[in-house]
Amino acid sequence: MKDFGSIGPTVRIGVIGLGGRGRDHVKRFAAMKDVAVTAICDNWQPNIDRTLEEYFTGPDALYPDATRPATTLQYQELLERSDIDAVCVFTSWETHMRIAMDAMLAGFPTCMEIGAGQSLDECAELCRVSRRTGKPVMPLENCCYDEKEMAILNMVKKGVFGELVHCRGAYCHDLRDEVGLGDRQHHYRQPHFFHRNGELYPTHEMGPIAKYLSIGRGNRIISVSSIASNARGLGLWLAKNRPDLAGVRPTEGDVVTSMLKCANGETILLTHDCTLPRPYSRGGCVQGTKGIWQEDGNLIFLENRTNSAKESFAHKFEDAAPYLEEYDHPLWKTYRDAESRLVVGGHGGMDYLVDRAWIESVQDGVEPPLDCYDAATWMAITVLSEQSVAMGGMPQAMPDFTNGAWLTRGPVPGMWSCDQIPS
């Protein structure tokens, strides 16, 4: 295994999209000794100014010694530069794929933030462009690198749950104030909540689940069916807090439930629940022939290990914490050891890890651990769920974006792999 946190050849990056999430990535990349942020772009000048001010030029700039990146309002200009090695796309949901494709067509290995997919054709096009150009695009799904999800991945791949049968995940996050206070032009979620109705944010939970179930590498999702509840929460919130938007009737159902079927027979349940008052949860659940883990409460039951009465009515969950510690993922072990040398990333560390996974794939010129097929499949769930809701819950077929390659593709090798556990 490569030394974690080692400094490789410098990667010069161009960053497109400097909203809150984009600036957050810039902050981490600029802190890496082997990354140079050469150019930045946003179509809204205040985002450029704020990025420069906070990190490069302001009186309290975090990186006053770094070279000041070039700036532009036109991402096409950035893609024409000869002083960048790779491109990051952190724009709005509806522009991620389009700009990522332009970046690959311009010859750059690319990463992009995730979110809702827009159309099946665009998802397929992303894969066609990546294949045709030979340039990879990595979706930066941070939850694939979360401490908890990686420990569960370790347990899954070591067979602790037996054969997997069913997984659940959710994006339960009361976003009424965030979505409500934004504006259509500059908040990436707002127009989607006002006009769409489906599983708008599947990747946080789907990313880790896809890796547990080897989606794209020996397994695939074959169908998606969804129903949506009434849309009440956001409209009530707007009526109370945004008099200027009091007439808006958001279309996104408060709770959108999706059922997915896999080629190998497993089922997946996803929940999108963002406009009602409730605590945050990614609602993870992994269930197999030997036991079950539930994220809410961090509970586990393993048939041959949980100290519980044999009689079925008396089975009791136990605290999963000791198991998560026992199955701590090797990447997290080394990350914690190296932490003093590194900028600790957002969201507890997973943001750093996913960014670093991409940078090292660029340095090494290898396939990134997450690729165009992951991005296309996970983001297509939004489109399929939307179609299914519109058709009363009719199941929608998931295209095989790999054109049959999933039957024989093996796991990504290396320390950053989410497909297998590095020894």
Added chain:
Amino acid sequence: MKDFGSIGPTVRIGVIGLGGRGRDHVKRFAAMKDVAVTAICDNWQPNIDRTLEEYFTGPDALYPDATRPATTLQYQELLERSDIDAVCVFTSWETHMRIAMDAMLAGFPTCMEIGAGQSLDECAELCRVSRRTGKPVMPLENCCYDEKEMAILNMVKKGVFGELVHCRGAYCHDLRDEVGLGDRQHHYRQPHFFHRNGELYPTHEMGPIAKYLSIGRGNRIISVSSIASNARGLGLWLAKNRPDLAGVRPTEGDVVTSMLKCANGETILLTHDCTLPRPYSRGGCVQGTKGIWQEDGNLIFLENRTNSAKESFAHKFEDAAPYLEEYDHPLWKTYRDAESRLVVGGHGGMDYLVDRAWIESVQDGVEPPLDCYDAATWMAITVLSEQSVAMGGMPQAMPDFTNGAWLTRGPVPGMWSCDQIPS
């Protein structure tokens, strides 16, 4: 409100079906001072013998002073008796409705145990027979009378959760040993697990949810979509524990997930999960515009009451116990006060309450709190989910068994009502 636990005119009952569950009901009915168990029937003599022995004639019989009930192997004989006022049907899943219809046609108010429905036509026929004969049939769904579910019902009807948007329920119960050790002839579940694939046991969770959402009385379920995971757990168990059945390949998916849509826009999620190692749960969840309750962990979040940071990421659940106490259902208050006078029922008291609810409806000659439409709708979910699984998750239309009456039917009145809270 009628005095709880008062002794009314004696109700003479005939009981058909004396398996474990049937004997359990006989035990409670025989203990009621205003109920006489006049006749009992089972098509398997050992069940009759055991009932007599345990309750009426054995050296340790519970009710040695009670009159010994008449017995028969043929339920038609029981239905011809002139010394019974009402009939109980506690037979196998596939005979509940047929025998209940025969009982109504013979002129008796009837109750029946619940379980999986067999066909949509039979569900509709149950309602037609009840209408035509003017005799009610009450499904004895005990969970409608559980302490917890009744407190939640109280909260729902008092608007604590605001407008309801989404409900969840589950039957998560590791039944491998129970189903596996049975035999096809005398275990009611086994043949269904060996040959069917759907939501086999919806009523425990659907009963309370139907009452929260006023199903059949101003609202109705319009569609059911289901998917089933692989069926692995029971087959593995049989291979290990039942060499004589090692060749059996059960068809029932380990986890069957069903999504239901209601006419008024609410959605319901049901889970059937009975053949994997896991703790018991009915997985209840009630979610509305003002907050959420989750049964697992007994957690609650109410926007205007839960003491939690305002920022959405920091919302935290709190313990629901004080709320369940505050909203204790009036029926449970009086039940606990009266408990010393009563036989305490099984499953914490709900079994007594549901049995008593039926007996008092017979005594008073009034509509029972649960009726043919409840039975038909809840049990039809099994049939529809089975069809949906067979069709790859295609949504199935729920028939309106009330023929339009749901649009105007109001709540059942009285102390036993699950539709409104008695004042």
